[in-house]
Amino acid sequence: MTATDDNYKDATARSSANGLQFLLTSETFLYIVKRVLQGLLTLLLASALSFAIIQLTPGGFLALLDLNPKISQETKEQYIALFGLKDPPIVQYFKWLWQVVTQFNFGLSFTYFRPVSSLLLERIPATLLMSLTSIILTWAIAIPLGIVSAVKQNQFIDKFFRVISYLGQGFPSFITALLLLILAQNVSPLLPVGDMTSINYSEYSPIGKFLDIAWHMILPTIALTVTSFAGLQRLMRGQLLDVLRQDYIQTARAKGLPENKVIYVHALRNAINPLITLLGFEFSSLLSGAFIAEFFFNWPGLGRLILQAVTAKDLYLVMGSLMMGATMLIIGNLLADLLLKAVDPRIKLEDLK
Numbered sequence: 001m002t003a004t005d006d007n008y009k010d011a012t013a014r015s016s017a018n019g020l021q022f023l024l025t026s027e028t029f030l031y032i033v034k035r036v037l038q039g040l041l042t043l044l045l046a047s048a049l050s051f052a053i054i055q056l057t058p059g060g061f062l063a064l065l066d067l068n069p070k071i072s073q074e075t076k077e078q079y080i081a082l083f084g085l086k087d088p089p090i091v092q093y094f095k096w097l098w099q100v101v102t103q104f105n106f107g108l109s110f111t112y113f114r115p116v117s118s119l120l121l122e123r124i125p126a127t128l129l130m131s132l133t134s135i136i137l138t139w140a141i142a143i144p145l146g147i148v149s150a151v152k153q154n155q156f157i158d159k160f161f162r163v164i165s166y167l168g169q170g171f172p173s174f175i176t177a178l179l180l181l182i183l184a185q186n187v188s189p190l191l192p193v194g195d196m197t198s199i200n201y202s203e204y205s206p207i208g209k210f211l212d213i214a215w216h217m218i219l220p221t222i223a224l225t226v227t228s229f230a231g232l233q234r235l236m237r238g239q240l241l242d243v244l245r246q247d248y249i250q251t252a253r254a255k256g257l258p259e260n261k262v263i264y265v266h267a268l269r270n271a272i273n274p275l276i277t278l279l280g281f282e283f284s285s286l287l288s289g290a291f292i293a294e295f296f297f298n299w300p301g302l303g304r305l306i307l308q309a310v311t312a313k314d315l316y317l318v319m320g321s322l323m324m325g326a327t328m329l330i331i332g333n334l335l336a337d338l339l340l341k342a343v344d345p346r347i348k349l350e351d352l353k
Contacts, residue, residue, distance in 0.1 A: 039330040046326045047097065054315060055089040061110050061313040083110060096316065107316030116320035119305065126196055127301035130217060131290050134224035135282055142229040146236025151263060153241060168230025177223040177296040184219055192216045194298035220293035239271040276339045281332060
């Protein structure tokens, strides 16, 4: 081995050490570590509060068993022994928490006799597919319409888009879903009435399976998008109009900059910041926001599963879904802060609350 090789290895090692030291001391890394630790504490407190509220609600799974004449006393005793239903609530909580921390085990579902984690993971893809598609479609429609509406303020096109947004916000999600379901029933088989796939889905080619799922996604995705895009469009319009009135925008125009550059480079960059924060909250609601569409269109997602769990007093399945929602909220807020920092380097992470 030559001296040149030794020098090269030493330089590489120093470079790696410097890079690691920079990473560990960087503002972003330290901020992420801080937020993760805060998130773990939040999850602990949220789990204790959720468990207490569920236990304080009238009835319970044991009460439902007592009301069911088809279940024998022997079966009830088996349920009690398996799930510890007669243990004090505080004992049940710490047993569940110990399982989560040591084994990442959220318990066994009372209703399905399956691990809660497997039930949730089984339903997550369907809900994520529909929710992500809806968010992409919402932003692809709302942002351009909001920009056009702001640029053409008080002109005919602005008034038209504002009417559209008012109508979109005026229709509750369940009304929109119900109207779309009625439409599907009247034009069937042009549009699917419900479910995620057709009866003969397994016989299709890979492309055919993709197109079949996309076909079934049309109506539930529209139902999710209508109300969301209306509010986002109005927010985009209002934020852009507010920025366009700022002094630095007037200065940019006075310097002779092209109007497109003033709007899309200077104004839009600052107007988009509040919407990025909103995107973080939308990420947190991905797994729960699609409930109405899932219910009306028989979509096999988390919304229906969680509703059944609440109705059946399925304690650990409800707890698992609540913890998953809280985790998504924490991750969504963290992503929103990091996106804000990426879009506007002037923002300091320690100033974000």
